[in-house]
Amino acid sequence: MKTIGLIGGMSAESTTVYYQLINRLVRERLGGLHSAQIALWSLDFAPIAELQAKDDWAATGVILADAARRLEGAGAQAILICANTMHLNYAEVAGAVSAPVIHIADxxxxxLKAKGVTKALLxxxxFTMEKPFYAERLAAQGIETVTPPKGDRDRLHAIIYDELVVGVITEASRAAVLQMIQDAKAAGCDGIVFGCTEIGLLLDVAAMPLPAVDTAVAHCEAAVDFALA
Incomplete structure (x- = not known):
């Protein structure tokens, strides 16, 4: 079994999901008392969030690259950035280490392709909805993405940063996001991307009106595929 390195803390809520799910997947595949070999570097999210708000991605790239080097030094044989937005710094992280960095969008x-989705609501x-780095990565694999209107994007961003990353789940926010999904379905979307690793804390993939992919789950599954290959 190979060792998986996690750059976490962005947020701690979703990093917990990564840790639990990777271990559960390993146990399910190997049976018995097996669990994953994981090295975790958990960052303080507050200064990173401040840099995000300033659009200072060069500074966040330095922080994440340092975390990747620390993980590789601790024995990580593949590295995951446990956040969609921070894949803005994928190039810096991948360039800092020799271990492969498993991209969440890949x-x-x-x-999505396994579910037959070609046009997904992101x-x-x-940052992830409005900057091109994520949509372009999916487009390269034949997946078109659309985003909610600006007012809904602002509402969703606030739900993530004011509620989900600190473990707050409300029915009002769930209803608001479900309405965004219904609107996208009416506009012709055939799938949904939970493109923030915290959205799975708010919504149940299995209960969606369209095929949906929780990016945190897909990322964990790819990590376990690598670790057990």
Whole structure:
């Protein structure tokens, strides 16, 4: 079994999901008392969120690259950035280490294609919805993405940063996001991307009116595929 390195803390809520799910998947595949070999570097999210708000991605790239080097030094044989938005710094992280860095959008694209999705609603932070890095990565694999209108994007961004990353789940926010999904379905979307690793805390993939992929789950599955290959 190979060792998986996790750059976590962005947020701690979803990093917990990564840790639990990767271990559960390993146990399910190997049986018995097996669990994953994981090295975790959990970052303080507050200064990173401040840099995000300033659009200072060069500074966040330095932080994440340092985390990747620390993980590789601890024995990680593959590295995951446990956040969709921070894949803005994928190049910096991948360039800092010799271990492969498993891209969350690649894992997501494979899961979407398996469900036959070609035009997906991207639900994520404002950064992930409005900057091209994520949509372009999915487009390269034949997946078109659309985002909610600006007012809904702003609402979703606030739900993520003011509620989900600190473990707050409300029915009002769930209803608001479900309405965004219904609107996208009416507009012709045939799938949904939970493009923030916290959205799975708010919504149940199995209960969606369209095929949906939780990016955190797809990312964990890709990590376990690598670890057990």
């Amino acid at each position: 894992a997501t694209a494979e899961a 639900l994520a932070t404002r």
